[in-house]
Amino acid sequence: MKLLYKGKTKDVYQLEDGNYILKFKDDMTGTDGKFDPGANTVGLTIDGAGKSSLKLTKMFFEILEEKNIPTHFIDANIEEATMTVKPAAMFGNGLEVICRYKAVGSFLRRYGMYAKEGQDLDAFVEVTLKDDQRGDPPISEDALHMLNIVTREEYAKLKDLTVKISNIVKEELAKKNLELYDIKLEFGKVNGEIVLIDEISGGNMRVYKDGKYIEPLLLEKLLLQ
Amino acid sequence: MKLLYKGKTKDVYQLEDGNYILKFKDDMTGTDGKFDPGANTVGLTIDGAGKSSLKLTKMFFEILEEKNIPTHFIDANIEEATMTVKPAAMFGNGLEVICRYKAVGSFLRRYGMYAKEGQDLDAFVEVTLKDDQRGDPPISEDALHMLNIVTREEYAKLKDLTVKISNIVKEELAKKNLELYDIKLEFGKVNGEIVLIDEISGGNMRVYKDGKYIEPLLLEKLLLQ
Numbered sequence: 001m002k003l004l005y006k007g008k009t010k011d012v013y014q015l016e017d018g019n020y021i022l023k024f025k026d027d028m029t030g031t032d033g034k035f036d037p038g039a040n041t042v043g044l045t046i047d048g049a050g051k052s053s054l055k056l057t058k059m060f061f062e063i064l065e066e067k068n069i070p071t072h073f074i075d076a077n078i079e080e081a082t083m084t085v086k087p088a089a090m091f092g093n094g095l096e097v098i099c100r101y102k103a104v105g106s107f108l109r110r111y112g113m114y115a116k117e118g119q120d121l122d123a124f125v126e127v128t129l130k131d132d133q134r135g136d137p138p139i140s141e142d143a144l145h146m147l148n149i150v151t152r153e154e155y156a157k158l159k160d161l162t163v164k165i166s167n168i169v170k171e172e173l174a175k176k177n178l179e180l181y182d183i184k185l186e187f188g189k190v191n192g193e194i195v196l197i198d199e200i201s202g203g204n205m206r207v208y209k210d211g212k213y214i215e216p217l218l219l220e221k222l223l224l225q
Numbered sequence: 226m227k228l229l230y231k232g233k234t235k236d237v238y239q240l241e242d243g244n245y246i247l248k249f250k251d252d253m254t255g256t257d258g259k260f261d262p263g264a265n266t267v268g269l270t271i272d273g274a275g276k277s278s279l280k281l282t283k284m285f286f287e288i289l290e291e292k293n294i295p296t297h298f299i300d301a302n303i304e305e306a307t308m309t310v311k312p313a314a315m316f317g318n319g320l321e322v323i324c325r326y327k328a329v330g331s332f333l334r335r336y337g338m339y340a341k342e343g344q345d346l347d348a349f350v351e352v353t354l355k356d357d358q359r360g361d362p363p364i365s366e367d368a369l370h371m372l373n374i375v376t377r378e379e380y381a382k383l384k385d386l387t388v389k390i391s392n393i394v395k396e397e398l399a400k401k402n403l404e405l406y407d408i409k410l411e412f413g414k415v416n417g418e419i420v421l422i423d424e425i426s427g428g429n430m431r432v433y434k435d436g437k438y439i440e441p442l443l444l445e446k447l448l449l450q
Contacts, residue, residue, distance in 0.1 A: 093338060110362040113318060113354060114372040124371055129338060137335040140365045146349055147339040 008042050009053070009203060015084070019074060024050035024057075024081040028203060028216065035215060037184065037204055038105050040132045050081040052220040053201035057083065059224065060169060060200035069165055070195040072188060088188025088197050092149040094130035095139075095186065097158055099123055099166035102181040104206060110138070123163045157194050158187055165196060173207060176222055178214065181206040233267050234278070234428060240309070244299060249275035249282075249306040253428060253441065260440060262409065262429055263330050265357045275306040277445040278426035282308065284449065285394060285425035294390055295420040297413060313413025313422050317374040319355035320364075320411065322383055324348055324391035327406040329431060335363070348391060350384050382419050383412055390421060398432060401447055403439065406431040 001021060005012040008029060013021040027050075030036040030043020054076055061073035072085040100107055101123060103115040115121075127144065128136045144150040150158065162185055170180040183205040186198040198204070202216025214222065226246065230237040233254060238246040255261040255268020279301055286298035297310040325332055326348060328340040340346075352369065353361045369375040375383065387410055395405040408430035411423040423429070427441025439447065 110359060111354070111364065111368065111372060112359060113356045114374060121371065124367065126365060126368065129336070131338045134335060134337060138363060138365070139336065140351060140363070142349065143336065143351065146346065147336060149339060 008040075009050075010199070014087070018087060020072075020085050020087050022083045022085060022199075024054045024083070024199075026050045037202075037206060040136060046217065049217065051078055052217050053199055053203050054078060054081055054083060055224055056201040056220050057199040060172070061196075063168065063172065064165060064196065067168060069161065069168070070190075070193055072190060072195050072197045085197070086190045086195070088190050088195060090188055091144075091154070092129070092147075095144075095149070095158075096128045096130060096136065096184045097162045097187060098126050098128065098182060098184050099162050100126070100182040101166075101170065101179075102206075104181055106138075107182075123166060125159045125162050127158070154194060161187065161194065161196065165200075169200060169205070173223075177209060178219070178222065179208045181208055233265075234275075235424070239312070243312060245297075245310050245312050247308045247310060247424075249279045249308070249424075251275045262427075262431060265361060271442065274442060276303055277442050278424055278428050279303060279306055279308060280449055281426040281445050282424040285397070286421075288393065288397065289390060289421065292393060294386065294393070295415075295418055297415060297420050297422045310422070311415045311420070313415050313420060315413055316369075316379070317354070317372075320369075320374070320383075321353045321355060321361065321409045322387045322412060323351050323353065323407060323409050324387050325351070325407040326391075326395065326404075327431075329406050331363075332407075348388050350387050352383070379419060386412065386419060386421065390425075394425060394430070397448075402434060403444070403447065404433045406433055 001013045001015060004014050009025055009027050011023040015021060026045050026047055027042045028035050028044050029039040031039055031041060033044045055078060058076040061071050064071055072088050074084040076083045100121045103119045103121055108117055126138055128138050141155045145152055165185060166183050169183060173180050185196060187194050188197040202219040207214045207219055226238045226240060229239050234250055234252050236248045240246060251270050251272055251274040252267040253260050253269050253274055254264040256264055256266060258269045280303060283301040286296050289296055297313050299309040301308045325346045328344045328346055333342055351363055353363050366380045370377055391408050394408060398405050410421060412419050413422040427444040432439045432444055
């Protein structure tokens with residue numbers, strides 16, 4: 001098993017059969033010990049955080065599979081905190097596709113002149129580049145196209161998949177009276193088909209209950225226990 | 226004559242007939258005494274800078290008028306450094322529409338992972354909000370539409386006008402062996418029609434000659450003298 005990449009919250013290994021293993025770590029994004037799904041740095045480490053993220057990711061990827069949404073998921077080993085996935089080609093060096101239901105976080109920091117905190121945003125989609133050095137800048141469809149990162153056809157597909165997946169997650173959460181504010185998805189290509197990659201857990205979404213933010217570990221308990 | 230607005234490089238007055246007067250000041254955007262067309266602060270003041278900007282603006286607005294590109298321009302008084310214009314309604318609290326022929330400035334700071342400094346960009350258009358407090362954030366067509374700042378139809382028109390105007394400016398500069406790297410335009414609505422407003426001068430574009438940046442005052446001399 002060959003280490004391909006060490007990420008902030010996951011390491012990626014390559015198996016001999018060509019598939020990849022994602023090792024979920026106990027590190028979480030944030031700053032100064034405070035969790036923040038939008039942060040670019042590891043802010044804290046909590047025992048069991050990796051397994052907890054993987055449990056939720058497994059649950060959501062299996063729900064998506066039932067609904068014929070393509071993902072890279074093959075299977076998960078919760079004890080080892082590892083997930084076996086199909087190897088996917090990235091768009092450029094990686095994109096994040098965000099779907100927003102409420103104006104919070106970086107959206108509000110950018111567009112606060114025109115949006116009130118917490119205002120409804122009807123599944124608004126935007127794309128950011130994965131580029132820690134440049135603070136994950138937002139990028140338009142035109143720029144993605146011009147820089148040969150995403151074709152027009154792929155952009156439409158990414159946007160459509162993002163809204164579909166986010167709405168499924170939102171409905172699952174609503175069953176437990178949890179409200180999805182925003183979610184950050186990653187996509188790759190497997191044999192030319194665009195598929196969801198990475199994870200779906202408290203680590204890449206903001207979830208609220210009765211107006212109070214739900215931390216990732218509590219989210220897993222509320223959804224799975 | 227009633228003062229409506231004090232800007233960084235221009236003040237706006239309202240005439241009794243309803244038209245506006247723009248008073249071009251000698252203040253220029255930049256930081257620490259160094260001119261920067263992309264800056265959000267007044268960085269320096271040069272005697273005659275206002276008149277110089279107005280002379281170029283008059284020249285370009287007259288060229289655009291001949292080519293049937295709608296602008297807010299009525300006439301200019303160079304001695305007074307004032308321009309009489311039609312009153313135009315803003316998009317929200319104001320937008321800047323940027324047309325880029327070379328990867329420099331904020332484009333490169335955001336997308337440097339995928340673009341080399343000075344690489345050709347084929348009239349790439351992007352929009353930023355005029356919002357000093359939030360650093361003039363870039364905004365997508367989808368966000369402009371969702372936040373009720375620009376309709377889809379208006380966006381297409383803004384993009385089309387921006388490329389047309391920028392190409393005209395680029396061609397004028399090329400006649401003097403000057404190269405346009407990027408230009409920042411503003412638009413408003415007069416009786417529902419989208420028109421170019423504000424100015425076209427060294428203050429809102431980056432121009433190079435033989436690979437060397439041309440300062441706004443020198444640009445005016447090279448074009449008009």
